[in-house]
Amino acid sequence: MEEEAEKEKMVKVYIMGREFEVPATLNIVKAFEYAGYRFVRGIGCRGGYCGACATVYRFKDDYRLNFALACQKAVEDGMYLTILPFVPAEKAQYELDKLKPRGTVLLELYPEIARCVACNTCTKACPQELEVMDYVQAAIRGDIKELSNLSFDCIQCGLCAMRCPAEIVPYNVGQLARRLYGKYVAPQAKHTHARVEEIHACVFDEELDNYSILVKEDVEKLKKIYVEREIKVG
């Protein structure tokens, strides 16, 4: 009995101003759905990876604006909720092959980063807890490596860009830097190249053909092979 009461613990939230009672175990996305809303945009993986569900919320009687991924954040009593279906953001056009990994490339393609006032608002908005201001600053001084490292876990949710008073889109700058870093600066992964060579040389073709026959003829056997496959850890 007690367990059941626990399960049914409800909290009061306000969805776009309207009051709802929802189970306390739900995340924000589920709370919306529980209340009868259906997501058409502003939702994706539901697993904290795609960044589509970024949202803002406030608590009753608290001036602070909070930021989260709606699919990850559990509802709490007194939350004022909304959805952000889309973050308008502008992205520079470039051909990676034609760029050089010089630090000044970032300012050339995104000159507005020069407007950063170091207010740190972006960092406070980031649900991934990245040091966004620090990476924008690394961009200004052209430190591609530092910028790639600091922005590595960015999921392009867009919250930093929505908050920046200088109208900078930090995550697109970070993405450019990571691309430059990956293509030109970071040491190449030799085994990946070797594998690509093997694929081009049709080394795996026969094995794959055998599997595609199983797909048609013996799915149970294929499942067994899959379950018993060798998994390399680390």
Place this chain on the structure above:
Amino acid sequence: MSKTIRLDSTEAAKFAAKIQERSGEPIDMCFQCGECSSACPVSSDMDLMPSTLVRFTQLGLKDELINAKTIWVCASCFHCVTRCPKGIDIAKVAEALRQELLRKKLDYVEVRDLSMEERQEIPQIAIISNLRKFSR
């Protein structure tokens, strides 16, 4: 060419007070000695001399001031304040006047209008300082 300057008491006085406060400079102390104008290295590109800018601010001539080329020509070099017997910093007055426009979403320099060549050549220090002065 003659020009009539209308001293609309309340509006003009309010504007003068606002610029005085925003710049933090004792604009009322100016007695038009002209030292600032002769010290200014870019006065040849100005339509209002620095001393005239201060005089017009005393008079609160808003339209003349915010439409003056001078506020976008001042280089914040602090030559004028070094010479001014009253210690008036015209770089601050010009900035207070520019802010009158920049705070209303009027950019003087739009960073995306810079050509690719300019972006490649001009160093950060120049772009950052220019935007601080001339964009909102």
Place this chain on the structure above:
Amino acid sequence: MKIPYFPGCSLKTIGEGFEKSAIASAAILDFELEELPRWVCCGTVSSLTTDDLMHHLAPIRNLIRVEDIKETQLVTLCSVCYSTLKRSNALVKNDPEKLKTMNQFMDKENEYQGSVKVLHFLELLREMGFDKIKEKVKKPLRGLTLSPYYGCLLVRPKEFGIDNPEDPTILQELTKALGADVIDNPYQLKCCGSYHTVDKPNLVADLGYKILTYARNSGADALVLSCPLCAFNLDNRQREIKRQYPDFVEIPILYFTQLMALAFDLGEEKLGFDIHYVDPVPLLKEKQLLIDSLPLIKEK
């Protein structure tokens, strides 16, 4: 002696030679310039209106970083960074209310206590004494005639300058200590056009023409200065000057720290001449301050 040092953005790009030569020469004088951790761009120009605190955040954030590492001084090389950091520091020291507002806004940082002193590297040199610097000279810059150039923010406005705003001598004293000759250039304090290099390059070229031509006509071989923005306007913009004034003759620009590195004989890789617009190498070879046999190291 270790001392926290604020490079500023442009010393990581066009001012590379300034930074390299400064760190190397400072080491000769027993200063270890230690880059401030997590520094942010100072904003380059100080906000000049009384009601704008936003643009003071960056300088103050840097000063907080200094307090965070339990230091009380911050030294800069760039005149513009120097002025901006110093002005914001003075602002919050004189106006505790404003500091309180800013501290509250920067709630993820420790509160700034106002304990930091902002210095320009030249001030450190003056403090230690130019005689001492002279003692360290291995290769006096004999035969080199220089035109010191201060520009604006190193000396003006006077509350935030490092020397007499109308008659400074600090660069003259340093260059003389290094064994070079100096000329008097009445344009040494005139503005180079500063940020107008973005929107009014012609105006910048006009100003540069006067400064550089006077130096050239008075027998100077090069200009010596302390700011990467002045350096861009007076070096790279010589292309525009030449376009506007066909009679113009090019003249190299040197940072004071490059002179020190030359005189201390620290090797060409500490000089960073390869990114100058007007190459100073031929001049320095002619004066036998650089030797032919060492090839210039080109990075890039």
